[in-house]
Amino acid sequence: MSVNILMPALSPTMTEGTLARWLKKEGDVIASGDIIAEIETDKATMEVEAVEEGILGRILVADGTEGVKVNDPIGIMVTEGEAVPDAADDGGKQDAPVPAGEPVAQGGIPPATSTPALPAASSPGKTDSASRVFASPLARRLATQAGLDVSSIKGTGPNGRVIRADVEAAGKQAAQPKPAAAPTLPPSAAGRPASAVITAPHRRIPNTSIRRVIARRLSESKQFVPHFYVSIDVEMDALLALRAQLNHASPAEGPGSFKISVNDMLIKACAVTLVRVPKVNATYTDEAIIEYEDVDISVAVSIPDGLITPIVRSAEKKSLVQISSEARGLIARARDGKLKPDEFQGGGFSISNMGMFGVKAFSAIINPPQSGILAVSASEKRAVVRTRDGVDHIESATVMTATLSVDHRAVDGALAAQWASVFKSVVENPLSLVI
Numbered sequence: 191m192s193v194n195i196l197m198p199a200l201s202p203t204m205t206e207g208t209l210a211r212w213l214k215k216e217g218d219v220i221a222s223g224d225i226i227a228e229i230e231t232d233k234a235t236m237e238v239e240a241v242e243e244g245i246l247g248r249i250l251v252a253d254g255t256e257g258v259k260v261n262d263p264i265g266i267m268v269t270e271g272e273a274v275p276d277a278a279d280d281g282g283k284q285d286a287p288v289p290a291g292e293p294v295a296q297g298g299i300p301p302a303t304s305t306p307a308l309p310a311a312s313s314p315g316k317t318d319s320a321s322r323v324f325a326s327p328l329a330r331r332l333a334t335q336a337g338l339d340v341s342s343i344k345g346t347g348p349n350g351r352v353i354r355a356d357v358e359a360a361g362k363q364a365a366q367p368k369p370a371a372a373p374t375l376p377p378s379a380a381g382r383p384a385s386a387v388i389t390a391p392h393r394r395i396p397n398t399s400i401r402r403v404i405a406r407r408l409s410e411s412k413q414f415v416p417h418f419y420v421s422i423d424v425e426m427d428a429l430l431a432l433r434a435q436l437n438h439a440s441p442a443e444g445p446g447s448f449k450i451s452v453n454d455m456l457i458k459a460c461a462v463t464l465v466r467v468p469k470v471n472a473t474y475t476d477e478a479i480i481e482y483e484d485v486d487i488s489v490a491v492s493i494p495d496g497l498i499t500p501i502v503r504s505a506e507k508k509s510l511v512q513i514s515s516e517a518r519g520l521i522a523r524a525r526d527g528k529l530k531p532d533e534f535q536g537g538g539f540s541i542s543n544m545g546m547f548g549v550k551a552f553s554a555i556i557n558p559p560q561s562g563i564l565a566v567s568a569s570e571k572r573a574v575v576r577t578r579d580g581v582d583h584i585e586s587a588t589v590m591t592a593t594l595s596v597d598h599r600a601v602d603g604a605l606a607a608q609w610a611s612v613f614k615s616v617v618e619n620p621l622s623l624v625i
Contacts (some may be wrong), residue, residue, distance in 0.1 A: 193242050194278045195610035197251075197258045200238075201531050205260055207231045208399050211253040212265075218246050220267065225240055227264070235527035237367045247274035249464050256399065269368055276329065276353060289347040294473035325352035335471060359401050400495040408555050416598040419553050422610040426588045428567045429455055429620045436510065436624070451562045453489075454514040458623045460541055461485045463613040470609045471538045473559040474600035488537035488557060489517060491524040499557060500524050501537045510623060561597040562606075564613075566590065 197207065208230035214220060220240045245269035251258055258264065263278030325333075325340050329352045333340040336357065343360045345352035397405075435449055441447045464471040464485045473480040485506040488499035500520035502513055523529050540563035542554045547568070554565040572589040575582050578601045592613065596606045616622055 192272065192275055193244065193267045194263040194439055195226070195240075195246075195267055197260050197262045197264050197397060198229065198238055199260045200229060201234050201535060204231050206399075207260070207282065209251050209253065209258055209264060210235055210257045211597065212249060213237075216246055220246055236531075237528075240267075244269050247272070248276070250422060259319070277331075302328055317405065317597060324350055329354050330355045333360075336361045345535060352503050354385050369464050388576070398495045400493075400498075404496045407558070411555050415556050415558060417553075417556060418596050418598040418601070418603060418606060419592040420596070420603075420606045420610045421551065421591055422614050423572075424590050424592055424614045424617045425493055426452075426590050426617065429459075429617050429623075430569070430588060432620045432624070448511045450510050450514045451517075452545070452569070453541075453566075454510055454517055455544065455620065455623055456564075456617070457489065457502055457505055457507075457513055457517065458510055459613060459616045459620070460487055460539060462562060462616050462622055463609060464539055465506050466612050466616075467605070467609045469605055470562050470596065470601055472561045472600050473538070474561060474597055475559075479600050483540040485539070486537045488534075488540040488560070490540060490542035490554075490563075491521050493525055498524050498529065498534055499537065499540055500529055500534050539563070541566060551570050553593050554595050556595050556597055561594050561600040562609075565593040565595065567592070 195544045196368060197209075200207070208490070210228040210230045212227050214224070214226045220226060220243065222240055222243050224240045226240045226246070228235055229238055230236075244267040247265075250266065250267040251262075251264040266275060266278060268274050284447050296377060303343045307361055324345060324347075325343075329343075330340055331342065332354060333352075338357065338360055340352055340357070344350075344353050345356055347353040347356070353606045430452070433452065433455060435450075436450055440449065466480055469479075471482045471485055473482075483557045484504045486503045488501050490497055490499050500523070502516055502520070503514060504509070508516070520529070520533060522534070537557070537560060540554070542563060543566040545566055547570040549567045550570075551567045552565050554563045556563050567590060568616050569588050569590040571586055573584050574589065576585055592610070594606055594610050594613075596609075601609075
């Protein structure tokens with residue numbers, strides 16, 4: 191019996207996705223656990239494993255199709271020698287029985303004979319047998335959607351039956367004489383005001399599912415989350431010296447070798463600070479403020495399609511070496527689009543680091559439902575004033591500006607200032623990161 195392959199829900203927020211590409215083709219033998227397709231979700235491109243054994247009898251959704259609803263059929267799996275339906279089984283909701291398609295043999299080679307198609311019902315008002323149209327329900331539905339008369343389409347299926355390929359070919363032929371579309375979309379279709387017409391030379395880059403979700407979530411965050419910002423200058427010399435000391439102690443190569451980055455140490459510093467000021471590790475709801483027991487730090491990672499935030503879980507309990515190894519693996523998988531859902535869903539606090547780009551300071555947008563995100567800028571040599579024996583001295587120090595963005599519904603200004611002060615103390619006295 192044929193089995194529908196359904197569009198999977200690969201994250202709790204996913205309602206639709208893009209079928210990026212099939213990794214199997216019609217006729218391929220599939221074992222349970224085989225990777226059959228790549229799905230672009232609202233977070234990343236993920237691989238889909240087969241849960242059934244059989245043969246991929248028919249692909250219903252082509253590569254690159256966007257907006258495929260969760261649980262919609264995307265393919266049909268059959269057993270060896272079984273006839274392949276033209277359409278997915280919808281539990282008897284079709285307006286006509288599904289005719290049998292061409293049987294598929296082991297290895298995808300069709301047998302010498304095929305099961306004859308069932309005749310379709312004649313059109314209303316046509317009683318002559320010569321006027322009856324043999325077409326599959328899927329072909330009829332596609333023809334109706336395309337505005338084509340199925341009786342005018344020449345069928346190439348068994349007994350002259352009209353199949354999906356015939357409708358698609360007729361649609362392409364009908365589209366040929368039509369005049370080309372205008373080079374620019376109507377302003378309303380582009381989502382712009384009627385007066386905003388782009389006349390300058392340009393190229394159009396279609397938005398991916400990830401880009402659309404980022405745009406929606408960040409717009410909602412700025413619209414519905416009252417942001418409050420606290421900036422503080424942090425001296426980095428002691429932390430940089432400790433980092434150099436730790437990395438110098440690492441073996442040159444082998445299983446025990448490591449290389450700790452400044453970002454690894456700042457992740458740990460955020461975790462230590464959240465343990466000391468736990469009310470920032472929280473989420474606001476209308477009923478209550480939720481304070482998390484574990485410190486799960488989301489790390490903003492730039493990817494070709496936008497941004498994703500893999501999570502270092504229970505960072506307060508992990509050593510710098512563990513955080514370094516875990517963060518490096520998460521970042522690599524994020525950029526390859528190989529993150530698992532549990533590696534980027536959740537988190538109680540975020541850190542976004544633009545220091546490698548020489549950015550002096552910036553404010554980050556909160557990642558709901560979290561209540562805080564720390565924006566980390568570049569470390570640079572600055573003149574600082576130190577007082578010794580009542581006398582001020584101008585000295586050089588490596589200073590970084592960090593800006594904390596908080597949800598003012600859950601975190602008040604004084605609490606945000608306290609968190610920033612504790613963070614500064616932890617970074618400037620970094621032994622707490624290794625104790």
